[in-house]
Amino acid sequence: MKRREFLIGAAACATAGSVMAGGVSAQESAARARIVIAGAGAAGLSLAARLRRQMPNATIILIDAKKEHHFQPGFTLVATGLWSPADVTERNADYVPRGVEWIEQAVAEFDPDAKAVVTAAGQRVAYDFLFVATGLMLDYRAIAGMDLSLIGKEGIASIYAGPAQAAASAAAIDRFIETGGVGLFGRPAGEMKCAGAPLKVTFVTDDKARRKDRRGAVKLIYNAHNPAVFAVPPVHDKVKTLFAERDIAVNYSHVLKAIDPGAKRATYATPKGDVTLDYDFIHVVPPMRAPDAVRNSPLPWRQGPLAADGWVEADKATLRHPRYPEVFAVGDIAGVPRGKTAASVKWQVPVVADNLVDETAGRTPQKTYNGYTSCPMVTAVGKAMLIEFDYDGKLIPSFPFIPPLEELWVSWLIEEKGLKGAYRAMLRGRA
Template identity: 35%
Template sequence: MTTAKHQILIVGGGSAGISVAARLLRNGQSDVAVIEPSDKHYYQPLWTLVGGGQAKASTTERSEASVMPKGATWIRNAAATVDPDSNTVICSDGATYEYDVLVVCPGIQLDWNRTEGLQDAIGKGGVSSNYEYDLAPRTWEFIRDLRSGSAVFMMPSGPIKCAGAPQKIAYLAADYWRRQGVLKDIDVHLVVPTPRLFGIPAIADSLDVVAADYGITVHTSAEVTQIDATGRKVTVSGVGENGSDSMLAFDVLHAVPRQSAPDWIKSSPLSTGDANGYVDIDKHTMQHVRYPNVFSLGDAGSSPNSKTGAAIRKQAPVVADNIAAFLASRPLGASYNGYASCPIVTSSHAMLLAEFNYDMKVTPSFPVIDATKPHRGYWYLKKYGLPFMYWNLMLKGLA
């Protein structure tokens, strides 16, 4: 079986892997390889707008070849095992790759099977999810066709990518139904495991107003634990002290699966060892806590920031700089402060841009605009500005 050696080996050719590869090559590194099996690359943040009928799925997809940085070696394979003690990654076909520095960023695993009944229900009978490319257009079909009845929007407990996405689609759906004149005939429920709709009080206050304006019943400290597709109902279980159990009927259900690190990472020495199994890193340097030549960023890392593309944009330069320092035997000087941004679309023309760091302190990029309230300008940023920045700047290591 093939054995090859690369100075820097990156596992994952998504937002994180491509951004870091581009930066490393710009910084003068010459031997950078990316392990990525998929021939497609997706701009996932727009899938919410696809599910809400505001964008076409095709605009979120490009070929992986078109985003692979010039100068990077693309290994079209899937990582299956990592042995950090021997500095090797073994792929699913048995090919082995050695490295001096490893960057682990394969993204997050969608655990459809961890919510009872979800795996069998998804994609039909009114049950869909914006968390997959093929399903987001189905979400829009179900929303568009509903004229009366009940709709449930759920968020699971535990870390997930873009924690705002489960509620954004509720607001887009309610906005659409209002414009169609049928919102009064639809009973809308939003089920979240958190005590409030957002971890920052001022933003939670704004979202309370948005939900109330649409007449959405918000179930806090609760999560959907079972889906009965035949009976068209879900079991809601309380989370923590203030949660309560209930049963909700649905005609449309926007489902979000529980999420965790890919299984091959969970079972590896790189894992934190807990149920979610993320790569165990220092939250500021992004360096592994036990293997100094291993770094991780993006959704697979254990850093306690929100798992968003905006977080990756701030993590990538830190990882690239710290790899250069490591290879030169210098102390790691770059530090990530936990910045994340959660663009919460509240209607077909307004968005709230929540930007914050590890301390949950609001850190707005546009201080002149009140960051805790929805604005029309932010909506244009979401639909046009951020995708442009992603394809043309971030993936090229320029932003």
């Protein structure tokens, strides 16, 4: 190799190396702020990674008792029987960035007036800036007769509770297809994470029954909580069409309020009063609300549709608390319309991180979150629709060459092979 070629090659490698080391390009702030992140889920870890790099002089404290980290977007694939619980279970310790202090306790109390949080062990942690990223609470007990321990038994499935429950749900689906009967699906009335998952489970059950030549033995009914199966009109129209083609019946404005596991009967609240349906299989999606520590604090909305479940009050564009400007809400706990998916976190975190960096560096924060929410809607094993939308319900595809309302293998490819890597890169603040 000639000397000139060697030098050109070496320079190219050095440039590539420096770009790799830098990762996502971003501004920095030299501020010595004390930053507390409550919650080490997708939002908390991703935020910690970005702030650690962008604010080298800041003290960053992460508070969460949870040691396991779950790749929740993969729960649907566990429930399909394609992935195992191990495929979606990792350790938080592997993602906590160096230079970030991790207090391995739950947050028990938020005291925004004193700019402090109190842990379950009574440790008081003061902050200059607080990021509330606690995630949400699955309120199974709000459904009379329902309990977490019932998942996988008596024809009851629920993929939200965790990897083990998602796997138990997969087994329950298989048993239902073998024995036949009536399968009920649905979702709660309030805000929820991954609102597409209840539809995915319905589609997957239909697909698995067809593959086993047992579709004639099962009757599938989707109970929508309001007059639509999905909040985004074009997606509603598409899913309604697919349900009709696949002989999946739909009841509108049916909200599950009680189940009787022994008698296999489910009671739904409807505008015309309670309705009871017999089932052989039911996929229970619990009401979701803010954890008690948030709910009992001054942080939640005090009025409006997001107040009842305790979601943290936040400006929907900046995710900043209007009454406590040093507080931000990120991820599932944020009291904004839509945005309770991992894909939403991917877009929320750079907004709050970059805005804080700009503000502490004396620049004007300019980034805004548009409500980006994504749902790779699995419609069969090997097929999905890559649905992405904003606060206005406008479809905003990331890839112009992938039509969002078409059932495609390439969208399934993203779900099955692409998301986990992107999610891990997001946790490290690299995507």
